[in-house]
Amino acid sequence: MDSAGPPRPIEPRPRRRDRHGRGMRGPVAPPQVPLSLSRAESFRDLVQDSVERLERRWPQLAEVDFLVMEVPDPRADSVPLGSALPAGKDRPARVVVYRRPIEIRTKNRDERALLIHEVVVEQVADLLGLSPESVDPRYGDN
Template identity: 35%
Template sequence: MAWRRTRSTETARRRAPRHGRHGREGRSPVVRPPLPPLDTRVERFDLAVGTAAEFLRSAWPELREVSFEIADMPQAADEDGIPRWTVLSDAKRIIVYRLPIERLSHLHRDDELHRRMMVESCVFRAAAEYLDRDPWDLGPERFRFL
């Protein structure tokens, strides 16, 4: 059986546009309908620290130059145990440690809201330590009940 080459000028049978080069239909996406993007614990922690830090920067001009950073674990434990944050006043840095906050915090209700409140409270307490103030002084006046 001889193999015959067709010329481009010859009329070739045209495939429908939905077919690929091998004559099969196009493949559909693997996941249908599209799923929402994955939301990890690390991303939720970063978001909670970032929003709390931006709130504090907008409320306290002394914190506008401070760098809020996130690390997984501290280098070593101190006499009080494993620290949740480190304040470096000379370098204008506050380092918040993710793993001690997430794993060593005792929440009375283990849900997303209470985990976020725990992260935000640690950011507020670290900022209060940086400013040498009480954490309750950092909130705006409208949240105080006298």
């Protein structure tokens, strides 16, 4: 009698192709073609571009957290496009940009980039206690 116990099932090999011999054969797109970004990723990139533009003029913004959230708190009376929270004793200052309200108010990427930059400038100005025009001299120019 064999004391090794019941025979163990053989582990199946991972399939690289489906049962017809087809399947993923290589990358979806060649390396020189960029894959498309989601709307949220594209939005985050626009916010990052705006922040980098301002950080060149205001280096102290490196200490500020810039966040993208889908929607603001539903209990608010109006729908804000962004908000600024001053630094606390255990957290840095924070600027929040709300993606969905901005996307609803814009028709294309160029309009979205302009509105995002205006919102970021306004929130940074609020945080620094300055006027938006002093934060970015091109504020309001379309």
